[in-house]
Amino acid sequence: MKTPLLIGFSVLACSNVFANSQPAVTATPSPSERTYTHTLDNGLKIIVREDHRAPVMVSQVWYRIGSSYEPVGLTGVSHVLEHMMFKGTHKVPTGEFSKLISSYGGSENAFTSYDFTGYYQMMNANNLPLSIELEADRMANAIFPEDEFVKEIEVVKEERRLRTDDNPNSRTYERFMAAAYLSSGYHNPIIGWMHDLDNLTYKDALDWYKTWYAPNNATLIVVGDVAHKDVFALAKQYFGPIAAKTLPTVAPPTEVAGLGERRINVELTANVPSIYIGYNVPGINTVKEEWEIYALRMLAGVLDGGYSARIETELVRNKQITASAGANYGGFSRGDTLFLLSGVPTQNHTVEDVEAALTEQLERLKTDLASPEEMARVQAQVISGIVYQQDSISSQANQIGRMESIGRSWQEMDTFAEHLKAVTAEQIRSVAQKYLIRDNKTVATLTPKQ
CATH class of the missing domain: 3.30.830.10 (Metalloenzyme, LuxS/M16 peptidase-like)
Known part of the structure; x- marks a missing residue:
C-alpha cells in the first residue's frame, strides 16, 4: 500500500470512519429519504445520498461553468481548463493525481458541457477522505505550468480533429448548432473553434480558473456507502478554509425570436x-x-x-x-x-x-x-x-x-x-x-x- 502524498490523510486512520457510523437498517427508505444537503459558510453546497448496497462511493465536484459562459474569442477555455486541472498542485505534482486514485483501486475522470464542468472519483467508500482532500486541494491550489499548457493545448486540438474535424456528421452537427443558436452561448462548440484554440494562452486558462473555480460556484455530491454526517465533516475540514469569490453575474442563454426558417x-x-x-x-x-x-x-x-x-x-x-x-x-x-x-x-x-x-x-x-x-x-x-x-x-x-x-x-x-x-x-x-x-x-x- 502506498503512502499518500497529501498531508493529513491516513487510510488506516479513516478506514473505519464510515463502517462504524452506519445506522441500523430497518426498512428501505426512498432515494429522497436517503439524501441529505448542507451548505458550508463559504457557499459550497454538499449533497449526500446514502446507498449501502455495496462498499463503494462516487464523489463529484460540479462547477457552474461551461462553454455557454465563454465570450467570443475564448471558446473552448472551459474544456482546456478541465485538462489543466490534472497538472497538479504544490502538494500533488503533475501526473500524481490519477496515480494516487489508481493506487487505491479507484477510477477518475472529468467532463465539460455547455452548462457545467465536473470531476469525479469512484472508489472504495473508505477512501472518500482522499478524494475530498484531492478535490479541495486543486480547487484552491491548482498550478498551471506553462510548459504543460503548451503540450496540453495540442492534445485538445488533436481531440477536436479526431472527434469533429475528421467526422463529417460531427462537423455538420457543429455547423447546425451554430446556425440554430444565434444569440445564445450554445452557438459555440464545447471543445471550441480551432482558431480560438490556436490563440488561447496560458493566462486565459489561469484567469478562467481564478474567476470561476470557487466553493460558492460548486457542488460536492457523494453517493454510496457513506454516512452523511461524516461527509459533511470531511467537506468542512478540507473545503471549509477555501474563501468564497465574487462571481460575475450571468443570465440564462436565451434566443432571439426567429424571423424565418x-x-x-x-x-x-x-x-x-x-x-x-x-x-x-x-x-x-x-x-x-x-x-x-x-x-x-x-x-x-x-x-x-x-x-x-x-x-x-x-x-x-x-x-x-x-x-x-x-x-x-x-x-x-x-x-x-x-x-x-x-x-x-x-x-x-x-x-x-x-x-x-x-x-x-x-x-x-x-x-x-x-x-x-x-x-x-x-x-x-x-x-x-x-x-x-x-x-x-x-x-x-x-x-x-x-x-x-x-x-x-x-x-x-x-x-x-x-x-x-x-x-x-x-x-x-x-x-x-x-x-x-x-x-x-x-x-x-x-x-x-x-
Whole structure:
C-alpha cells in the first residue's frame, strides 16, 4: 500500500470512519429519504445520498461553468481548463493525481458541457477522505505550468480533429448548432473553434480558473456507502478554509425570436447523407408555463420512444424512408434549447424525403391527438428509466449534479414522472402548434462530395 502524498490523510486512520457510523437498517427508505444537503459558510453546497448496497462511493465536484459562459474569442477555455486541472498542485505534482486514485483501486475522470464542468472519483467508500482532500486541494491550489499548457493545448486540438474535424456528421452537427443558436452561448462548440484554440494562452486558462473555480460556484455530491454526517465533516475540514469569490453575474442563454426558417448545407467527404432539424424552444429555466416542458418531452417520446414509436414503426420499418432517425428534447438546460430531429435516408430515398416524412409526423401531432396507448407507453418508459437509474451510484450522482448545476433542485426529478403523467394529449398538440413552426426551424444537411 502506498503512502499518500497529501498531508493529513491516513487510510488506516479513516478506514473505519464510515463502517462504524452506519445506522441500523430497518426498512428501505426512498432515494429522497436517503439524501441529505448542507451548505458550508463559504457557499459550497454538499449533497449526500446514502446507498449501502455495496462498499463503494462516487464523489463529484460540479462547477457552474461551461462553454455557454465563454465570450467570443475564448471558446473552448472551459474544456482546456478541465485538462489543466490534472497538472497538479504544490502538494500533488503533475501526473500524481490519477496515480494516487489508481493506487487505491479507484477510477477518475472529468467532463465539460455547455452548462457545467465536473470531476469525479469512484472508489472504495473508505477512501472518500482522499478524494475530498484531492478535490479541495486543486480547487484552491491548482498550478498551471506553462510548459504543460503548451503540450496540453495540442492534445485538445488533436481531440477536436479526431472527434469533429475528421467526422463529417460531427462537423455538420457543429455547423447546425451554430446556425440554430444565434444569440445564445450554445452557438459555440464545447471543445471550441480551432482558431480560438490556436490563440488561447496560458493566462486565459489561469484567469478562467481564478474567476470561476470557487466553493460558492460548486457542488460536492457523494453517493454510496457513506454516512452523511461524516461527509459533511470531511467537506468542512478540507473545503471549509477555501474563501468564497465574487462571481460575475450571468443570465440564462436565451434566443432571439426567429424571423424565418434557416438552412445550411455542408458538403464533405462522407459515405451517406444526413439531415438535422431543430426548433428553438424554451428550457426549464426560460419557459413561462412549466407544463410545456413535460408536454414537449412527451411529444418527443411519442415520436421516438422505442421500437413501437411512430418514427421507428412508420418511417424506418414500414415505409423504409430512413435507415435511422430520431427525435429528442431534453428541456433541463440553463437556457433556451432545441427540439431536435435527425435522420439518415435509405439507399432509395433522399434527405428531402426524410425531412418531408418527419415534417408530416409533426403536422399530424398538431391536428390529431396522441392515443392513450402512446401516452401510457412513454410514461412507462420514463418511469422504468428512473428506476433503472437507481442501480448505478454514478447515474444517481449525475442526475443530482446536472439539476443543481443548471440552477434547479435535485428534488425536482422526484416529481418528473408525476409531471409527465399529468400531461394530456391536448397539451402535446398545443406545444406542437406553438413551437414546432417555420420561424423556429433550422435545417442542416450533409451532402457527400462527389
